[in-house]
Amino acid sequence: MTPVPPTPPTPPTPPTSLTPLTPLTRPARLRAGARVAVVAPSGPVPEERLEEGLDILRSWDLEPVAGPHVLDVHRQFGYLAGPDEARARDLEEAWCDPSVDAVICARGGYGSQRMVDLVDWAAMRAAGPKVFVGYSDITALHEAFAVRLGLATLHGPMAASVPFLKDARHRIRCGPRSSSPSRS
Numbered sequence: 001m002t003p004v005p006p007t008p009p010t011p012p013t014p015p016t017s018l019t020p021l022t023p024l025t026r027p028a029r030l031r032a033g034a035r036v037a038v039v040a041p042s043g044p045v046p047e048e049r050l051e052e053g054l055d056i057l058r059s060w061d062l063e064p065v066a067g068p069h070v071l072d073v074h075r076q077f078g079y080l081a082g083p084d085e086a087r088a089r090d091l092e093e094a095w096c097d098p099s100v101d102a103v104i105c106a107r108g109g110y111g112s113q114r115m116v117d118l119v120d121w122a123a124m125r126a127a128g129p130k131v132f133v134g135y136s137d138i139t140a141l142h143e144a145f146a147v148r149l150g151l152a153t154l155h156g157p158m159a160a161s162v163p164f165l166k167d168a169r170h171r172i173r174c175g176p177r178s179s180s181p182s183r184s
Helices: 047-059 084-096 112-118 121-127 136-149 162-174
Strands: 035-039 063-066 102-105 131-134
Touching (some): 084 112
Parallel strands (some): 035 102
C-alpha cells in the first residue's frame, strides 16, 4: 500500500465581522505654564535653532526644558543626535518626570527606530499619558506610543525644525495667517 499524505491543517476561518480597534487614550491639553521637555530622538540639532525654538515655546507661555543630550552629535554617525542609548534615556526620563506635561521632539531626520526598543515602555506607561509631538522620522515613536502605551500622539511641528521656526518668525512679523480670504 502506498502511504497517504497527511491532510494539511484547515486554515482558521476569518471573522465574519471586524472588531473595532481599542480607542487610544488622549492626554490632557496643555495650559499656560505647562512644562515641556524638548528631546532629540533622531538627528542632531544646531544650538541656535534649538534656542530659537525654546524662545518660541516661551512666547506661548510654556516652560521649555531641553533634554540633557539634545545637542549631542554621535561620534561615528554625525546624522544622529548622540548614541542610541542617550537618546532613548532622554525620552524616557522626560516622559517619566512628573513635572513635565509634554515631550516635543526637536527635529526628525533618522534614528528614532534605532532607539525605540531601548526605551523602558513599562516605566513610561506607569508615568501616565502626556502630550507627545513630532513628525517625519518620529513616526516610529508615534507607532510605539500607540501600540505599547495605547496613547494618541500629535503628528505636529518640532521645536527646532526649519519649517516651524520659519512659520513662527512669519507670524511674529505679520501676525497669524488668515485661513480664509479677507472680505473688505
